């Protein structure tokens with residue numbers, strides 16, 4: 001044990017006082033015997049990597065004697081994970097987390113957090129294995145669809161906070177993951193990520209730090225190595241950076257089977273999951289290291305208490321335990337209906353608001369009046385093969401991603417079905433749902449406009465082989481051949497290269513993997529029930545060469561440093577930039593007042609239909625050799641503005657947001673000089689600029 005760690009942890013009671021852990025918890029810990037202590041930091045319910053009946057994806061046993069309920073954990077990225085066939089249809093298949101983030105609406109994200117918390121509780125769980133927040137470094141990253149930060153630490157901060165708040169207010173603990181530098185899926189157990197300290201502090205840590213500030217219960221350390229040491233056994237990462245510098249008071253759990261050595265508890269790991277590897281058994285934990293086990297247990301119980309899971313004799317638990325593993329939860333787990341009409345409506349609303357309108361030449365959209373629409377291409381009628389997915393855990397499709405974040409939808413609305421259901425009396429739909437060009441052209445013969453669909457999916461465990469959609473050839477040929485306006489609808493798991501057809505198409509729109517309400521949400525947008533209001537949280541580059549590839553060998557050095565994603569492409573042409581998303585209406589911006597770092601910005605709807613705008617604040621630091629590249633520092637979304645209506649948005653930037661990491665100081669330090677503030681509709685569409693001297 002290194003000195004710094006010993007100072008931090010001993011004596012435990014003093015440490016607990018410093019952290020503000022209350023004496024109830026100290027007393028509880030004092031009453032626990034050694035085997036009880038070890039039992040709640042080591043998962044149960046798995047044997048030889050097989051989940052046992054009666055258990056959740058992650059489980060800690062109850063200590064009945066002391067009124068400590070069992071911890072029951074379930075994934076996460078698109079809702080309550082459908083680990084059993086019976087659960088399908090009982091839970092909502094939400095849009096992927098990246099899709100929720102692409103609405104750029106912190107209130108919507110918090111609503112989703114509440115809904116996730118409610119569904120987990122309805123299923124007997126009291127912990128969700130989310131949010132996933134890693135900033136996208138590798139465009140092909142297999143789990144980018146669940147990483148809600150997109151390419152921006154700031155977007156990640158805001159979204160992580162809202163998610164954690166929503167979930168934990170429902171009495172469900174949240175787990176922010178995967179800490180840290182888990183930026184690719186290829187070779188994820190062996191890849192050794194190397195980033196300099198400033199890059200980690202300024203790019204990759206902020207969403208995690210925001211979750212700490214919001215009081216997130218737990219962190220999940222990742223499979224990969226950081227600086228040559230596995231994350232879950234990395235003392236610099238878990239003790240120095242997380243517990244000391246960020247002040248994290250909750251507990252760190254391993255990713256599933258990410259523990260490779262008995263010593264990890266001395267590097268800051270508090271819980272071994274799912275627990276069948278034996279590393280955290282009482283035999284293996286150093287019996288003389290009593291202070292450490294008490295700290296681990298204190299951290300777990302403190303978080304359980306904080307979200308309302310522990311009652312006392314005179315104060316019942318805010319969120320009473322619904323059931324205990326094993327067995328007692330079966331009826332909830334397999335039989336309870338967690339979804340509701342309200343959640344179905346929210347899933348539709350999120351999917352609709354997640355759509356980014358990338359291009360809309362001659363206002364081809366929305367489609368209204370008497371029209372004949374050709375809907376062509378296989379992705380417009382995407383299949384949802386439930387039996388195939390039940391056999392292969394990491395199989396995704398065009399509605400949901402593959403892997404642990406997958407929630408299989410019972411009957412997702414395909415695009416063509418959604419468009420038919422929303423068509424009304426005056427619109428005629430002619431469909432051809434194969435990728436046969438001749439059939440498509442035949443369907444288009446008497447049509448006024450053609451809609452075609454492009455999609456691809458992704459999965460945990462490996463990165464995407466290509467950034468193209470699976471129908472790239474078909475769509476490219478189709479838009480080339482079309483003599484009527486062509487509209488391309490995309491369902492994607494992250495950054496996508498669409499430059500083969502984006503130039504020729506009249507309109508292009510992106511929705512990330514949209515869950516059960518996919519087609520209905522498309523219908524809302526295409527027929528103008530709602531104006532699109534999503535913005536890309538990632539760049540759509542012109543070609544794959546412009547994006548960072550997954551590393552194929554170690555060390556994987558983050559040479560681009562702060563120039564991650566869009567910030568590395570500012571000098572290059574891109575197809576559609578970070579933050580981009582059009583509307584069916586137009587907006588004017590005007591600075592109404594300025595007081596130090598506080599701005600009031602008036603946004604007026606100057607067009608002909610209702611809509612919402614996301615205003616983004618990009619900040620350029622004073623010129624200096626070590627100045628960071630331009631960065632998103634804030635964003636605000638208006639409510640629905642009718643034509644002529646306006647809304648005053650307040651941007652109140654904290655001086656802390658204008659600092660920069662000093663490796664010498666081991667802290668963020670103030671930067672002074674002239675900062676340029678750009679209020680913008682995308683990272684490349686600045687509307688109003690100002691200079692602020694700090």
Ligand SMILES: *[C@@H]1O[C@H](CO)[C@@H](O)[C@H](O)[C@H]1NC(C)=O
Nearest residue numbers: 195196197226227236237241
């Ligand atoms: C990783 O290595 C860099 C460069 O030596 C160092 O600055 C940083 O503190 C290390 N971080 C961790 C978490 O080990």
Ligand SMILES: *[C@@H]1O[C@H](CO)[C@@H](O)[C@H](O)[C@H]1NC(C)=O
Nearest residue numbers: 329330331332333334335336
């Ligand atoms: C689930 O419901 C079915 C039908 O009502 C019932 O037969 C079954 O016992 C229930 N399962 C559990 C685990 O309670």
Ligand SMILES: *[C@@H]1O[C@H](CO)[C@@H](O)[C@H](O)[C@H]1NC(C)=O
Nearest residue numbers: 383384385386387388389391
């Ligand atoms: C679903 O997938 C299975 C393979 O698991 C295959 O045999 C079956 O034909 C597929 N069904 C459909 C409708 O595509």
Ligand SMILES: *[C@@H]1O[C@H](CO)[C@@H](O)[C@H](O)[C@H]1NC(C)=O
Nearest residue numbers: 468472473476477500543544
């Ligand atoms: C589409 O783009 C890819 C990659 O940029 C290229 O290999 C392919 O030939 C293009 N296809 C067409 C039809 O232009």
